[in-house]
Amino acid sequence: MIVVPQVLLGGIFWPIQDMYFVFQWIAHVLPLTYANFALQAVMIKGQGILEPAVAADIGALVLFAALMVVLASVGLRRAST
Numbered sequence: 001m002i003v004v005p006q007v008l009l010g011g012i013f014w015p016i017q018d019m020y021f022v023f024q025w026i027a028h029v030l031p032l033t034y035a036n037f038a039l040q041a042v043m044i045k046g047q048g049i050l051e052p053a054v055a056a057d058i059g060a061l062v063l064f065a066a067l068m069v070v071l072a073s074v075g076l077r078r079a080s081t
Contacts, residue, residue, distance in 0.1 A: 006032040034060040 007013075009023055010032035016024055027033050038057035041047045047054050 006030045009033070011036045031061055031064045034058075034064075 005026075009016075009019070009027040010030055011027060012032075016027045016033065019027065034057040038054050038061070041051065041054045041057070042049065049055070049058070
């Protein structure tokens with residue numbers, strides 16, 4: 001339920017700009033999209049990790065991870081009380 005929509009909407013099989021507008025919006029919320037952008041920039045375009053575009057994508061992934069840790073800690077705190 002979580003992985004398959006990300007794979008289908010993350011830009012792995014077809015470009016995000018070719019998707020319907022609603023799916024483009026959803027794709028930009030998913031973390032796999034930013035991982036895909038960063039990997040394409042490094043592997044295909046030959047950019048370095050410290051390039052602004054790649055660093056922004058990695059920053060988005062770090063921000064998403066931090067948000068998930070905060071949400072998990074809040075959820076655990078509620079579950080333990």
